[in-house]
Amino acid sequence: MSGLTPDAIMLGLGELVKLLPIAFALIVVIELFTWFLCAKIIRTKFTLAYVMLAPGIVGVMALIVFPFFYNMFLAFSNMSMTKFLTFSASLQIGLQNLIDVFTVPVLQRTNIGTLIIRTIIWTFVNVFFHVTLGMFLGILLNRPLKLKNVYKSLLILPWAVPEVITSLTWRNEFHYQYGFVNIILKSIGLEPIMWFQDPFWAMISCIFVNIWLGVPFMMVITLGGLQSIPQDYYDVAQIDGAGGWKQFVNITLPLLRPILTPATALGIIWTFNKFNVIYLMYQGGPIEGTHILITAMFSAIFENYRYGFGAMYSLVLFVMLLGISSIYYKIAGGFKEVSE
Amino acid sequence: MKKRLFVWLFICAMALGMMSNVMAAKTINLVMWTQQGDPVLGEIQRLCKEYTKKYPNIRVEVLNYSTEDIRTNFQTAAFAGAGPDLLWTVSDHAGPLSVMKIINPIDKVMPRGYEKRFTDFSLEAVELDGKVWGVPISVGNHLMLLYNKNIIKEAPKDTDEMIKVAKEVTIDKNGDGTPDQYGLLWNFDEPFWLAPWLGGFGGWPLDGRKPTLDTPAMVKTLQFMHDLKFKHKIVPMECNYDGADALFRQGKGAMMINGDWALFGYLDRRTRKTVDLGVDRIPKVSETGKWPSPMTSGQYFMFPSYLTDKERIKAVRGLVYQFESKEVQTYFLKEHKRLPSLKSMLKDPALTNDPIMSGSMRQLEVGRPMPTVPEMRPTWDAMRPEMQAVMAGKITPAQAAKNMQKAAEQGIREMNK
Numbered sequence: 001m002s003g004l005t006p007d008a009i010m011l012g013l014g015e016l017v018k019l020l021p022i023a024f025a026l027i028v029v030i031e032l033f034t035w036f037l038c039a040k041i042i043r044t045k046f047t048l049a050y051v052m053l054a055p056g057i058v059g060v061m062a063l064i065v066f067p068f069f070y071n072m073f074l075a076f077s078n079m080s081m082t083k084f085l086t087f088s089a090s091l092q093i094g095l096q097n098l099i100d101v102f103t104v105p106v107l108q109r110t111n112i113g114t115l116i117i118r119t120i121i122w123t124f125v126n127v128f129f130h131v132t133l134g135m136f137l138g139i140l141l142n143r144p145l146k147l148k149n150v151y152k153s154l155l156i157l158p159w160a161v162p163e164v165i166t167s168l169t170w171r172n173e174f175h176y177q178y179g180f181v182n183i184i185l186k187s188i189g190l191e192p193i194m195w196f197q198d199p200f201w202a203m204i205s206c207i208f209v210n211i212w213l214g215v216p217f218m219m220v221i222t223l224g225g226l227q228s229i230p231q232d233y234y235d236v237a238q239i240d241g242a243g244g245w246k247q248f249v250n251i252t253l254p255l256l257r258p259i260l261t262p263a264t265a266l267g268i269i270w271t272f273n274k275f276n277v278i279y280l281m282y283q284g285g286p287i288e289g290t291h292i293l294i295t296a297m298f299s300a301i302f303e304n305y306r307y308g309f310g311a312m313y314s315l316v317l318f319v320m321l322l323g324i325s326s327i328y329y330k331i332a333g334g335f336k337e338v339s340e
Numbered sequence: 341m342k343k344r345l346f347v348w349l350f351i352c353a354m355a356l357g358m359m360s361n362v363m364a365a366k367t368i369n370l371v372m373w374t375q376q377g378d379p380v381l382g383e384i385q386r387l388c389k390e391y392t393k394k395y396p397n398i399r400v401e402v403l404n405y406s407t408e409d410i411r412t413n414f415q416t417a418a419f420a421g422a423g424p425d426l427l428w429t430v431s432d433h434a435g436p437l438s439v440m441k442i443i444n445p446i447d448k449v450m451p452r453g454y455e456k457r458f459t460d461f462s463l464e465a466v467e468l469d470g471k472v473w474g475v476p477i478s479v480g481n482h483l484m485l486l487y488n489k490n491i492i493k494e495a496p497k498d499t500d501e502m503i504k505v506a507k508e509v510t511i512d513k514n515g516d517g518t519p520d521q522y523g524l525l526w527n528f529d530e531p532f533w534l535a536p537w538l539g540g541f542g543g544w545p546l547d548g549r550k551p552t553l554d555t556p557a558m559v560k561t562l563q564f565m566h567d568l569k570f571k572h573k574i575v576p577m578e579c580n581y582d583g584a585d586a587l588f589r590q591g592k593g594a595m596m597i598n599g600d601w602a603l604f605g606y607l608d609r610r611t612r613k614t615v616d617l618g619v620d621r622i623p624k625v626s627e628t629g630k631w632p633s634p635m636t637s638g639q640y641f642m643f644p645s646y647l648t649d650k651e652r653i654k655a656v657r658g659l660v661y662q663f664e665s666k667e668v669q670t671y672f673l674k675e676h677k678r679l680p681s682l683k684s685m686l687k688d689p690a691l692t693n694d695p696i697m698s699g700s701m702r703q704l705e706v707g708r709p710m711p712t713v714p715e716m717r718p719t720w721d722a723m724r725p726e727m728q729a730v731m732a733g734k735i736t737p738a739q740a741a742k743n744m745q746k747a748a749e750q751g752i753r754e755m756n757k
Contacts, residue, residue, distance in 0.1 A: 081756075084419070085419070085441055105750065107725075108721050108724075108725055108747035108750075176577050195578075196580060197578055197731065197732040285724070285725065286728045287725045287729045288725045303721065304717065305436065305755060306755065309754070309757075
C-alpha cells in the first residue's frame, strides 16, 4: 500500500480523466474510418459488423500482434546492455542467438536441457494433480450433500486469494524452525526438512503450492461439466447393471472431455509459464534448483540484459508450447465433438 | 433551436479546453521515480509539495517502484525516449544505465564542480570512466553488526571472540534439539552478506572489470561461513533475510549482520521491548587482522539522457538543490537514520552524538564502494548459487570458488556480446 495516499489516488484519477477523452476520440476516429472504408469504398453489407469489431481488432493488434512481431524482430538482434540503443538485426545474428539458446548456459550453472526436463516434470506433475484432484472434488460436490455450498466456498477459496499472498504465506510455512510443515513432521517423529536449502525439497514445496492454487479451477470446471450431464444416462446405465466405475468410464469421462480438454490445455500452458509461485517463494533458488524455463528467461533478460538472446529464447518457448498443446489436442481429441 | 444551442455549447467547451491547454503549457510537470517506500516516500512527497509552493509553476509527481522495477521500467521508458525527469535510486544502477547510455553524467545538469560538496566515498560509488553518474543523497546501504544489549553488553572485537560469545548465547531453552536463541543471524542466501567477510580475508569479487573469485581468500571466506553453521552451530540451519530479521526483532538473536536501511525499523516502540539496539563494526577477522569491508553505496539522483529541455533541466536542478540542502539532510539523518552525503555534515553533532549513527559511520569507514561496473551483476549471479551450495553442505568451498569464477567469466562474456 506504500504510496497509495489520497493525493496519489486523485493524481491517478486525474490522469484517467485526461485519458478518457483521448481514448474516446481515438475510438470515434477508428469507427469513422472503418465506416468510410466499408460503406463508401468497399461497399460491403457487413459494414456494421466491421465497425463494431474495429476498436477490438486495433486493441488486439496493438497489445498482442505488434509485441509478438516486435519480439520476433528482437530475436534476430544483438540487443544487450552494451548495444541497448545501437543494436542491429540480421538473419545471421538470429541464427547465432538460436545456437546460443541451446549451447550457452541460460543461468550460471543450469543449461536449457536441465530446464526443459525440469519444466516438463513441473508441468506434468502439477497438471496431473490439478485434473485428478479437481475431478475428484467436482464429483464429490456433484452428489447430494449437506452444507454443499459451504464446502464449495471453502474449496474455491485458494483460487480466490491472490497468488502473491498464497505463495508468500506458504513460503513462511516452509520455514525450517517455525513453519507448521516441519512442526507437523517433527510431531510425527520425522526429521524436519531444509526446504530453503535443498533444491529438491524446494521444488516439492513449489509443486505443492501450485497444486493448492490450481485444483479449485479444475474442480469448478468439472462441476460445471458434470451438472450438464443428464441424470437419465446414469439411470439407464444402472438399469443395465453398470456399476459406479463403469458409469464413470463410459458416461462421465467421455461427456466431460469437451470441457476438460481445453481446460487441461489451458492448465498446461499456465503451469508451463507459471512465474509467480517459483519467483515469490525462492526466486529460482536454492542453487538455481527451482528455476523453470520461464523464470530463467526472466533472469536472462531482465537481470543479465541479454535482450536478443532472451527474445529468441521466448520464441523457442512459444514453439515448444505450441507443439505440446497441438500434440495434446490430437491425443485427447478435444475438437472432435465440436467438429462432428 | 436546441440543435444550435448544443453546437454553441460544444464550440465553447472546445475553446475552454484549448485555453486551459495554453495555460497549462506554462506549468512544468516533473516526474520523479523513487525506490523509497514509506515512510520516506511520504517525506519526499512533502518536500516536493514545498518545492511547488516556492515555484508554483513547477509540479512534481513522485512515483514509487521497487529497486529492481525502477531499473527495468526505466530501461523500457528510456528505450522509447520518454519517462521520468529524475531518478532517485541506488548506486549500482549507475553502471548498467550509463553503459546503456540512458543516463547522463551529473555535469550535464548540475553546475561544474557541484560534486565537490560531497564526501569522496559517496562519489566513488557512482564513478565510472572518469565521470560521476549520480548526485549522492545519502550514503551507506552497508552491512554492519547489530547487537541486542539485552543479551550481550558489547560487540566482540574479533571473530574468535564473536564465535565464543555467540556459542554462549546460542541456547536451546525447551530442549527440543533446536536452539530458541541464536548467537548470530545473517542472510546466507545472498552474496551481498559474503562481501564483508571476503574483504576481511583479503579478497574482493572484482579487480577492475575482472572477476577474482577463485582465490584463497574466497575459499577461506566460504569455509568460515560454513563453519559458523556446521562446526560452531551459532547460526540457524536456514536463515534468509526475513527469517533473520524476524528472529532479531523477537529478541531471539544476540547479534545480526544487517544494513543501515533496517536501523530505523529496530527503533520502533514494539521492537524496543525485545531489542536494546547496539551498532558496531563487524568484528575483525582474527586470522588476518583485517576489518571486514562491507560494500558501500547509497541513494543517488540520476538524470535521464533524454532530459534536454533547458526549462526542465532548470526545474530538476532546483529540486535537487532542495533535497541536497543541509536542513533536509539533517532531517533525514535524525528522523530516518540516513547517513548524509555532504562533507560539511561529517562532524555534525547530529551525527557524532547519535550512538547508532556513529556506529554505522564507523563501519562505513572500513567499507569499500560497491563496484559500479556492470560486470558486478553477473559476478553476483555467479556467487549466489555456489554460496548457497556451500551453506547447504553440498560442495566444498574450493569447488564453489572454482565454479563461481567460471560462471562469472561466462556471464560477463555473454553480457558483453
